[in-house]
Amino acid sequence: MKVILFGPPGVGKGTQGLWLQERYGWPVLSTGDMLRGAVEEGTELGLRVKPLMDGGQLVSDEIVLGIIEERLGREDCRDGFVLDGFPRSVGQAEGLERILEAGGGSGGSDCLIVLEAGEEVLKGRIRFRSEETGGARSDDTDEVMRERLEVYARHTLPVLDFYEKRGTDIKRVECGGSVESIAEEICTWLDKKKGVG
Numbered sequence: 001m002k003v004i005l006f007g008p009p010g011v012g013k014g015t016q017g018l019w020l021q022e023r024y025g026w027p028v029l030s031t032g033d034m035l036r037g038a039v040e041e042g043t044e045l046g047l048r049v050k051p052l053m054d055g056g057q058l059v060s061d062e063i064v065l066g067i068i069e070e071r072l073g074r075e076d077c078r079d080g081f082v083l084d085g086f087p088r089s090v091g092q093a094e095g096l097e098r099i100l101e102a103g104g105g106s107g108g109s110d111c112l113i114v115l116e117a118g119e120e121v122l123k124g125r126i127r128f129r130s131e132e133t134g135g136a137r138s139d140d141t142d143e144v145m146r147e148r149l150e151v152y153a154r155h156t157l158p159v160l161d162f163y164e165k166r167g168t169d170i171k172r173v174e175c176g177g178s179v180e181s182i183a184e185e186i187c188t189w190l191d192k193k194k195g196v197g
């Protein structure tokens with residue numbers, strides 16, 4: 001199955017992605033992790049994207065689509081995958097669906113799981129992670145988090161509209177509770193969907 005995990009910064013996309021990987025064996029493709037990897041390795045790409053990431057801005061669609069297209073072409077994505085933090089703009093969503101349709105198989109994305117939580121919950125999680133990791137992520141500050149939330153509202157939320165219009169199967173999950181209860185709700189829904197599909 002081709003699953004998109006969608007939601008604001010700090011809602012727990014990465015956390016839930018790992019549960020799905022464990023449960024279904026699908027690889028999780030996190031554009032945030034891939035870009036941070038490039039920054040840590042100090043590659044040319046890493047040097048280009050670092051200032052944008054530090055400021056909570058989006059990396060260009062062209063760069064992100066290039067990374068995703070290469071990754072989706074690998075063997076382990078043949079039977080399904082989970083996208084975490086991508087697509088983050090309507091341009092990326094259009095690009096993704098073009099890549100999937102050109103790749104043969106069964107066409108575009110199968111479903112979008114929308115993780116939702118209030119702003120105070122999101123800010124609290126980012127503050128907690130920053131304390132836990134000794135500020136390891138340069139974008140886990142109150143100031144950059146404000147910017148990430150604005151960027152999400154401006155550029156990423158319209159992606160939901162794109163998939164609604166496309167008639168993609170969408171599941172909304174309230175994420176104020178425990179990691180386990182959220183994972184259970186998602187897996188129950190996916191199990192039903194797999195049974196039907």
Ligand code: B4P
Nearest residue numbers: 009010011012013014031032053057058059085125129179
């Ligand atoms: P990401 O790495 O994707 O960061 P994010 O969306 O801000 O999610 P984050 O990792 O903070 O939160 P998560 O929900 O997993 O992107 C970073 C940057 O990379 C972007 O700002 C952008 O510059 C660039 N980028 C990435 N993808 C891009 C794209 N497609 N296009 C352009 N630019 C792109 O987890 C949050 C925390 O909450 C975790 O510490 C977790 O342990 C905790 N948590 C999770 N669930 C919980 C629960 N139920 N209860 C308590 N804590 C929980």
